[in-house]
Amino acid sequence: MDQRRAGKTFPRDFRYGSALNQHLSPLIELQKLDLRIMEITDQRRKIPERLHAVEAPLREAKQLLHDMSAAVEASVKERRAHERDVEAQDAHTDKMRARLSELKTNKEYQAHLFELQMANKKKSEIEDKVLACMERIEQLQQTAKEAQDKVRAAEQVFTKEKQVLDELESRLSVELAELESQQRDRSGKVEPGLLARYAKLKAARKDQPLAAIKGGMCAGCRLQIPPQLVAEVKRSQDLHTCPYCHRMLYWDGDVQADQRPQDQSKPSDLEVGESV
Numbered sequence: 001m002d003q004r005r006a007g008k009t010f011p012r013d014f015r016y017g018s019a020l021n022q023h024l025s026p027l028i029e030l031q032k033l034d035l036r037i038m039e040i041t042d043q044r045r046k047i048p049e050r051l052h053a054v055e056a057p058l059r060e061a062k063q064l065l066h067d068m069s070a071a072v073e074a075s076v077k078e079r080r081a082h083e084r085d086v087e088a089q090d091a092h093t094d095k096m097r098a099r100l101s102e103l104k105t106n107k108e109y110q111a112h113l114f115e116l117q118m119a120n121k122k123k124s125e126i127e128d129k130v131l132a133c134m135e136r137i138e139q140l141q142q143t144a145k146e147a148q149d150k151v152r153a154a155e156q157v158f159t160k161e162k163q164v165l166d167e168l169e170s171r172l173s174v175e176l177a178e179l180e181s182q183q184r185d186r187s188g189k190v191e192p193g194l195l196a197r198y199a200k201l202k203a204a205r206k207d208q209p210l211a212a213i214k215g216g217m218c219a220g221c222r223l224q225i226p227p228q229l230v231a232e233v234k235r236s237q238d239l240h241t242c243p244y245c246h247r248m249l250y251w252d253g254d255v256q257a258d259q260r261p262q263d264q265s266k267p268s269d270l271e272v273g274e275s276v
């Protein structure tokens, strides 16, 4: 709604006289709608972050699975490399063995035999590495399988919670559309000057432009209202505003029960407090 218009067209001491209640009642109803609209808008705004939080365990499980799968892959590569080394070592010792018969002296033979033993020892070391790799792969595959189970479980939980949030979102958007339609209807029934003022207060306060007096306090800012002003809000039909937060005050209780004899004085012509 247009705030500039609100400031220009509505005099501070505008008096509604006896028609005030008829003016304020639709405004009170409008405020109820507005508050619910704000509440819904806020709830809807939080849905994406709630969804993100609900998805966190699934993201973690997927990350673990990804890490485990990468670790398995790396270990398989390493095992293959060691296996190729074993094959190369085999080919090498085969050649060495073949040369044994060609050797002439015992010294040469002994030296070659020693080299052959060394080569066999090296091969056995590489084979140990292959075995270690295989053990590690088995462990990693087990962990990867557990991670896969976690992903599946987390997916189920996430799907359910997402469904709940999706349903909430569609329910809220339907309600919001309905409330906004009611808001337009009600706005049309409020006196334009008062509506403009309401809009201006709403924009300034970011919440309710009207405040009931409860327990002698303004329900908007929770500050104590001077007793004289409380009495005037109860008794007179003038528009009064909270001297602290400038919200339009209204009396939400039984007027007769609280009415004291001295309150029967002439109602004030002036609006109390200042507009924003």
Ligand SMILES: [Zn+2]
Residues within 6 Å of the ligand: 211, 218, 219, 220, 221, 222, 223, 242, 243, 244, 245, 246, 247
């Ligand atoms: Zn106040």
